[in-house]
Amino acid sequence: MPSNTVNGNTAAVPLPKPAPAEVVQVSKGTLYLLTSFALVILAVVSATLAIAVDTNDQVGKLKLGNAVLSSTSSSYSSSPSSSPSSYTPAATPATTKYGSSSPSSPYGSSSPSSPSSSPTKTPPSTSTVNPCNGKKPKDASPGDGYFNNVPCLVDGVKQSLEQSGTNVTKGYKGEIDTQGRMPITSTYKLAGLCPVNVHWHLGAEHLSVGEYDENGKGPLMYRKARRSLNAAAGASVRQGFQCHVYDKSDEKYTKPYAWKHCVGMQIGQTYEIHWPHSAAGMCGTEWQMQTPFYDGVFCRDGIISLDPLNTYQKIGVQAQVFTIVNDDNLYYDNLISGMIINTDKHMGIDVAKYTGSTTGTTRNNQVCSRYTPITWQVDRACHLISASSFDKLCQDMKGMKDDMSDDLYAHGARELVASQFAADNHQRKLIEDS
Numbered sequence: 086m087p088s089n090t091v092n093g094n095t096a097a098v099p100l101p102k103p104a105p106a107e108v109v110q111v112s113k114g115t116l117y118l119l120t121s122f123a124l125v126i127l128a129v130v131s132a133t134l135a136i137a138v139d140t141n142d143q144v145g146k147l148k149l150g151n152a153v154l155s156s157t158s159s160s161y162s163s164s165p166s167s168s169p170s171s172y173t174p175a176a177t178p179a180t181t182k183y184g185s186s187s188p189s190s191p192y193g194s195s196s197p198s199s200p201s202s203s204p205t206k207t208p209p210s211t212s213t214v215n216p217c218n219g220k221k222p223k224d225a226s227p228g229d230g231y232f233n234n235v236p237c238l239v240d241g242v243k244q245s246l247e248q249s250g251t252n253v254t255k256g257y258k259g260e261i262d263t264q265g266r267m268p269i270t271s272t273y274k275l276a277g278l279c280p281v282n283v284h285w286h287l288g289a290e291h292l293s294v295g296e297y298d299e300n301g302k303g304p305l306m307y308r309k310a311r312r313s314l315n316a317a318a319g320a321s322v323r324q325g326f327q328c329h330v331y332d333k334s335d336e337k338y339t340k341p342y343a344w345k346h347c348v349g350m351q352i353g354q355t356y357e358i359h360w361p362h363s364a365a366g367m368c369g370t371e372w373q374m375q376t377p378f379y380d381g382v383f384c385r386d387g388i389i390s391l392d393p394l395n396t397y398q399k400i401g402v403q404a405q406v407f408t409i410v411n412d413d414n415l416y417y418d419n420l421i422s423g424m425i426i427n428t429d430k431h432m433g434i435d436v437a438k439y440t441g442s443t444t445g446t447t448r449n450n451q452v453c454s455r456y457t458p459i460t461w462q463v464d465r466a467c468h469l470i471s472a473s474s475f476d477k478l479c480q481d482m483k484g485m486k487d488d489m490s491d492d493l494y495a496h497g498a499r500e501l502v503a504s505q506f507a508a509d510n511h512q513r514k515l516i517e518d519s
């Protein structure tokens with residue numbers, strides 16, 4: 086069932102202080118129209134208005150994507166099992182120590198690297214065309230550009246719903262009234278989602294006080310500009326927050342590592358890994374993992390809907406922050422499956438859950454993402470992980486049927502989202518509670 090806590094009637098975004106009277110009550114189906122309130126007032130016929138009208142009067146249930154794919158198509162049936170890729174880190178890793186705990190991802194059989202349902206590297210003859218290719222939506226109605234980035238504010242009026250990444254420190258609360266709209270608090274697997282991509286950012290996009298924040302450190306520090314040359318992208322990308330663990334006198338933070346698969350990575354550096362999940366992914370098939378991740382998120386039609394709004398129940402991202410060390414004692418072989426959950430090591434245990442948006446450096450506190458609201462589950466703790474774990478991840482990514490090469494290097498980090506654009510629904514609970 087789609088959302089029952091949110092519909093157009095309850096989705097008003099409170100307007101900023103200068104216009105206190107305009108707490109908008111919008112009619113059913115016009116959730117996003119509220120963000121165009123000022124435009125309505127000005128009688129500007131915006132694309133957004135057109136969507137709302139379409140949605141309300143004509144479409145009723147607006148489905149994203151086109152109707153080319155059938156979710157029942159036998160072409161996309163689960164692939165036969167295949168062996169996980171073999172991988173031998175330079176030194177013998179403590180796979181026996183961590184091997185049994187690191188794959189304790191909540192994804193079980195739908196996890197892309199689990200041997201029983203791993204997307205095969207030798208495709209069946211029936212499936213040579215990527216069914217998710219180009220599924221990243223641009224429009225809600227043809228040509229309206231609904232999903233384009235927008236100015237966060239126009240004349241003091243918010244143009245999109247809650248954003249990411251935010252402060253995830255326990256007790257933090259943003260200022261966007263989510264009107265009872267809640268993030269997924271169970272595991273994504275229980276909610277019917279599977280991972281559809283993995284990628285990471287240079288530095289953390291989220292902020293967790295004392296774990297990864299503005300006082301962190303690393304081999305390169307750009308406290309002002311926070312920019313670093315990304316060799317792979319051939320361009321400078323913005324650096325996010327760093328963990329506090331870096332110690333230049335300890336060689337595990339400095340000793341070069343012979344990367345074989347990942348590109349432009351740095352020992353001692355902090356990265357935030359994201360695992361986008363979706364109920365509309367090609368779960369359990371060879372096409373499950375996709376780059377760009379939007380293609381995987383929106384792959385199957387008829388599942389994700391703007392009206393009634395269910396995006397935050399069907400799309401979720403896991404985030405975990407690591408400092409990379411050259412120490413194979415900290416090897417985890419199954420990063421492709423999702424956030425590491427390990428009670429003994431306090432990994433994936435203290436998890437902030439909230440609703441927000443997609444991230445990346447095309448957005449900041451002036452330009453906002455319209456891929457919102459979606460659920461986020463973010464581990465508040467910073468963890469050490471071996472470079473070999475990342476390189477194994479990149480090796481596994483190279484083995485996926487879709488070409489994931491654009492995610493083998495770190496992406497830039499968005500600026501911390503200002504509280505005025507952050508949701509008020511940050512959950513304090515630990516993952517065990519759900």
Ligand SMILES: *[C@@H]1O[C@H](CO)[C@@H](O)[C@H](O)[C@H]1NC(C)=O
Nearest residue numbers: 252254255256257258292294
């Ligand atoms: C993050 O949130 C915590 C808890 O509300 C707060 O103490 C801290 O100052 C915030 N940090 C930033 C940079 O917003």
